[in-house]
Amino acid sequence: MLDVTELPAGQRNAVGVTLGLLGDEWSLLILREALLGASRFVDWRARLPISNAVLAARLSRLTEAGLFVRGNGYRLTERGADVWSVLLSIWAWEDRWVPSHPERLPGRVHRLCGKPFDPVLVCSACDTGVLAIDHSLEGGFGPSGSWERSVPEATTRRRSVGDAGLFPETTALIGNRWSAALVGAAFQGVHRFNDFQRCLNTSPTMVADRIRTLCSLGVLSDDYRLTGKGLAFFPVVMCLVGWAQRWYRAEEGPALVYRHLPCGTDFEAALDCSTCGDRLTRKDVVPTS
Numbered sequence: 001m002l003d004v005t006e007l008p009a010g011q012r013n014a015v016g017v018t019l020g021l022l023g024d025e026w027s028l029l030i031l032r033e034a035l036l037g038a039s040r041f042v043d044w045r046a047r048l049p050i051s052n053a054v055l056a057a058r059l060s061r062l063t064e065a066g067l068f069v070r071g072n073g074y075r076l077t078e079r080g081a082d083v084w085s086v087l088l089s090i091w092a093w094e095d096r097w098v099p100s101h102p103e104r105l106p107g108r109v110h111r112l113c114g115k116p117f118d119p120v121l122v123c124s125a126c127d128t129g130v131l132a133i134d135h136s137l138e139g140g141f142g143p144s145g146s147w148e149r150s151v152p153e154a155t156t157r158r159r160s161v162g163d164a165g166l167f168p169e170t171t172a173l174i175g176n177r178w179s180a181a182l183v184g185a186a187f188q189g190v191h192r193f194n195d196f197q198r199c200l201n202t203s204p205t206m207v208a209d210r211i212r213t214l215c216s217l218g219v220l221s222d223d224y225r226l227t228g229k230g231l232a233f234f235p236v237v238m239c240l241v242g243w244a245q246r247w248y249r250a251e252e253g254p255a256l257v258y259r260h261l262p263c264g265t266d267f268e269a270a271l272d273c274s275t276c277g278d279r280l281t282r283k284d285v286v287p288t289s
């Protein structure tokens with residue numbers, strides 16, 4: 001039985017809470033290093049260009065949210081370790097689509113087949129691959145879903161990664177409440193300025209600014225449609241939504257509900273190995289230098 005957090009009715013839903021927590025570059029990096037074995041304060045300090053104050057603040061936030069437990073250092077809980085599929089999707093996307101990466105990303109090998117691989121988004125029930133453009137998913141907002149409830153609360157927290165920029169483009173896509181909503185709207189098929197503005201319900205200046213950023217990253221085309229690079233971000237989005245809804249539950253029901261049309265079941269994201277086709281698990285992903 002998972003230790004699910006219940007969210008009160010009418011408040012931020014699972015997606016909004018998750019974006020508030022994981023739409024933060026330092027938090028993603030701290031979790032990545034934890035999955036690679038970091039568990040003491042000094043481990044993160046040695047591996048990341050992070051200050052004591054920022055690290056302490058992020059660790060306490062992630063501990064409060066139940067991703068770590070304090071003991072002899074910080075141990076990932078099941079909820080914390082479960083972020084692996086989100087991080088693996090981000091890793092593969094940045095690797096493929098962000099050529100000027102400030103940090104050379106390591107390669108990865110699938111322990112079971114011993115070969116390099118990419119994660120492939122599949123339906124956990126029928127194991128069929130799912131692409132953003134194949135229209136095999138039907139659905140959208142569920143009982144607790146709405147644009148307003150799916151974006152994190154406004155925050156005055158300064159962007160603090162500064163020059164590190166280890167996941168720069170992922171952070172540009174999901175680390176800002178309006179960008180995340182814009183990406184979500186684009187995946188729901190929105191491609192006109194007025195429709196984006198209706199979804200986001202914020203000022204035209206803000207919408208224009210976010211659209212400009214996504215265009216400059218090559219995620220949206222000049223006519224505001226997702227490019228190949230944008231569409232390839234789909235596994236990150238679906239793994240995030242999956243994590244969100246495994247660990248947070250609004251009183252009214254899920255934020256997003258999708259049915260996988262080929263098999264007729266409620267869609268749950270899973271990842272397969274592109275090389276051997278087997279289902280990936282956290283322990284079977286081996287980084288190589």
Ligand SMILES: [Zn+2]
Nearest residue numbers: 123126260263
């Ligand atoms: Zn299916």
Ligand SMILES: [Zn+2]
Nearest residue numbers: 110113273276
């Ligand atoms: Zn494999």
